[in-house]
Amino acid sequence: MVNKEASAKAVAWTVEALFFALTIALALLAGALIMAAAGVSPWQAYQLIWQGAAGSAGSIKETLVKATPLLFTGLSYSFAYRCGLFNIGAEGQLYLGAMTGAMAALLLPPLPMLVHLPLALLCGFIGGALWGGIVGALKVGRGASEIINTIMLNYAAIYLISYVVTSPLKEAGGSLPQSAALPASAILPQLFGSRLHYGFFLAIATAIVLYWLLNRTTWGYEIRSAGLNRRAAEVMGFPVKRNMLLVMMVSGGLAGLGGYVEIAGIQHRLMQNFSPGFGYDGIAVALLGGAHPIGNIGSALLFGGMRSGANAMQRVTGASTSLVYVIQAIMIMMMLCNRYWLGGYKKALVARLTRGLRKTGAAGANARLNLTE
Template sequence: MQLLRSIGQIIVRPTAAVAVALLVGGILLIFAGYSPLTAYGVMWKGAFGSMNNIAETLLKSTPLILIGSGLAVAFRSGIWNIGAEGQLYAGAVAATLAGIIFTGLPAFILVPVVLVAGALSGALWGGLAGFLKVRFGASEIVTTIMLNFLAIIATSFLVTGPMIEEVGKFPQTAQIAEAAHLPRILVPTRLHVGFLLSLGVAAVTYLLLFKSSRGYALRTVGISPDAARYAGINVGRGLLAAMAISGGAAGLAGAVEVSGLTFRLYQGISPGYGFDGIAVALLANNNPIGVIFTGILFGALRSGSEVMQMNAQVPSVLVSVIQGVVLLSAAAFGVFKITITNKQNEE
């Protein structure tokens, strides 16, 4: 019974939420004068119709899974990191720098260096908000949003000025060294090893949260800081760690984008992965294993919508609507139950 119920919590409700969202989206399509069946058919094909489409879907899922796993840790620890977007940029900047500066290194050293640089930079960017929270009680929701602006604008500054490519024509950096590129895993598609890395990060964060002593401490902090202090847990250190871990995962996502896909840094390198990542984590009830599935779902919606726009002339904005309705109906189906009660207990 208990098991059945938890399966229901994990699978049935999110699925139902997606179904409702597709239904609502379908009605909107009819009103806008499109055939929902055609549009969804094109969308499905766009997401999963060929090897290449599947690869593109997984490519878009990769940063979402990385960010979602990290945010699952933050949200379970009771700290509301809204700054994954900024942390992604911080990671992308550091990874690009590493990829441009250390050109002489062989791939088996340079790739890890680039990834670690991205993760560290994101962890510091996130950890800064954590520090402000623990030291001065500044709301992490406010500071992380501010730090988003700061990171995004700083990136714009860097790629139009100090880090602009030698040729100087476009607001973008030079290419990173070839040795810094992530190996492809499904030639001829663009899918790279970063996807496997994201699965690994999801698994590790899952083990950390639910199977380790530190995870127990973090979850206790997230549910009830009073109980955590009573248990002898250092609440401030927990919050700082959660913030650094989630920032690190987002920074890693930025590094993976640069070293796996774009090979250089430019403005708007992320189409909002950091914000979608919040939805990905919440929809998975802050369980990193669930994040793999919700991450692929959101990745599929993204890649499918691009094809839908091209082939059925349906504006891809519609997919934002569907994503929004997925979240709303997920809330209605009680997927976020645990998260919400956690929040109440905090007060």
């Protein structure tokens, strides 16, 4: 029985991987057609994107840098999605986390790095969690749509940070809308003489912890049950409303943590409009990664690599980096088609292949029995 279940899972994973690879290949093909229509050589463009993303040690480091905030915001969306919630507010939560983390870094008295940096990271998480908790409380208490509320709070957060860096936290004597430089004790150390910092490894560790939490704990089972069928989870006696509130807080906290990681690892100060849309792009990362914590790692690396490679393509060919965003959009649309339109075909294919394996296994067992007789 165990062997049959293992075989069925292996077949399902194989089919899913093949369809995923086919989806990426078709998206790249569509992107090549668009490049050709724009007068850009697809072969040269893809070569340059690859070289800019993974053609050298420096390119790989830059890819990891660009993937770090995308992984945090992708995990934020994925965690809420597993509970049946749609957190479109990672952008605002990212800003709030950056602000509260920067406040802890700038306003606390001098502390050793082993104390100051974790405190600033924790404050970043708390800032995002509080912003996400507002949405969770409205959802649980009043039944308000989390989609509408998160979108509105995005704007509130962005303009709040714009006010903060032009008045209370503005750098003394400075003319730009930014805070003073963060103290060295609250900055994430950089690695290998590059922009790569320890925040990337923190993001990987967070993804692993989330996978363990969702798949190896009772609370994770309750979360996934509510995501699959909220009414059934309530009938089973799970505290669905409490879990929804907590999930929105943790989801917001993940984005907030990513916000402080970005400014502590790259900008080293809180700046107006420091995010080019990490929160919104995190939704794409989550969709491409199947809203799975480990899958998000791969999709964040893919998107980070494409962004890093887009810069190299623009420098050599003069083509706009918008072409890369077009390819990303096509990938998302193809992935949605793969997920919702081809789901029945994939299930039928898995069932057919599984039956074939069982028949083959039974025939082999009978042959071995005849030989022994």
